[in-house]
Amino acid sequence: MIMPQTIILKIDPQNIAWDKIEQASDILKNGGLVAFPTETVYGVGVLATDQNAVASLYTLKQRDREKQFSVCIYRLQQLEEFVENVPVLAYKLIRKFWPGPLTLVLNAADGRTIGVRMPAHSVSVSLLRRVEVPMFVPSANLKGGKSPVCANDVLKALSGQIHAVIDSGYTPLQLDSTVCKVEEDSYQILRQGALAERMIKKAAKVKNILFVCTGNSCRSPMAEGIMKKMIEEDHSFHIYSAGISAFDGMQATKEAVMVAAANGIDISGHRALMLTKEMVKESDYIFVMEQMHKQTIIQKVKTSAKRVFLLNEFSGSYEGQVNIPDPIGRGMDFYEKIFDLLKNSIGKAMVKL
Structure with missing residues (x-):
């Protein structure tokens, strides 16, 4: 795309001018370079799918071709286009932090590392949604220059070298994003920015515990309630439940509510959730009631195999039977038996977590 004088597109972030978003999108789709605001600083972006535009961006930024640009996405599914095993x-x-000022550096599918971010600024979100593909977006400055926090900063450095800049005033945070490298269960702050490390450290310590049964109406809600009561004010756990065949919004069975209440646990506000891939991917431990639950989850997300456990088996509390039977349609006596079994198994499992 021939480089004309840099076009300035003024867009109020509180009142998006869609005709100008469309104009910026057209420039990008024709191989252009467009600077725009995020909540941190202004970035200059190209479509990640346009190799000629990407080459122009490398030239502009005087960057080693072996070092990838950070990519901006607007939906989580796009992350897996660049990273196989998140x-x-x-x-x-x-x-916890997306969309927002956190860039995650992850191992990419091609063996290198890549920074990925989901910005929160209304203009960047609108533009990403309009172009419909991820964008490579480094800061809109020349090598070694100060990160720009307004369109004038961009123009001082890049006027005549990029096709357009979206002027939405000063960025809200006026700080670079925090860059955090994540490998397996550890992280390293590569650049301290707008997001404080103490917040990342706090979030990283939390263990996500997911209980799964069939309908998320009796066993897993009782298990969720039991563990929440056991940990009381311990904020190092995030506990939730779901079902492999649940109907979203369904209440827990009245028997489950009554048995839980008799033990000082209120699950009357529980509403069933259908198990999703996202739930599986973000859980440290997934406790299931039956073997078929485990098989279903692993089929859904193959990388979850080492994190899915039969609750009875993990706790070591089974006696010849690893499955915890479904009490649905049974009487109160059977519900009480299942509740006691869940309580015993969870108590033993807690020691291992």
Whole structure:
């Protein structure tokens, strides 16, 4: 794309001008370079799918071709276009801080590492949604220059070298994103930015515990309630439940609610959730009631195999039977028996967590 004088597109982040977003999108789709605001600093972006535009970006930034640019995405599914096996820790940080000022450096599918970010600024989100593909977006400055926090900063450095800049005033945070490298269950801060390390450290310590049964209406809600009561004010655990065949929004069975209440646990507000891949990917431990639950989860997310456990088997509390029977349709006596079995197994499992 021939480089004209840099076009300035003024867009109010509180009142998106869609015609100008469309204009910026057209420039990008024709191989252009467009600077735009994020909540941290201004970045200059190209479509990640346009190799000629990517080459122009390398030239502009005077960057070694072996070093990849950070990529901006607008939906989580796009992450897996660049990273095959996203660590559980990364998903936990994503859940807590995306969209926002955190760039995660992960092992890419091609053997290198790549930084990935989901910005929160309304203009960057609107543009990413309009172009529909991920974008490579380094800071909109020349090598060694100060990160720009307004369109004038961009123009001082890049006027006549990029096709357009979206002027939305000063960025809200006026600091670079925090860059955090994640491998398996450990992290390293590569650049301290707008997101404080103490917040990352706090989020990284939390263990996500997921209980799974069939309908998420009796066994797993009781298990969730039991463990929440056991940990009381311990914020190092995030506990939730789901079902492999659940109907979203369904209440727990009245028997489960009554048995739990008799033991000082209130699950009357529980609403069933269908198990999703995202739940599986972000859980440190997934406790299931039956072998078929385990098989279903591993088929859904193959990388989860080492994190899915039969609750009875993990706790070592089974006596010849690893499955915890489904009490649905049974009487109160059977529900009480299952509740006691869950309580015993969870108590023993807690020691191992």
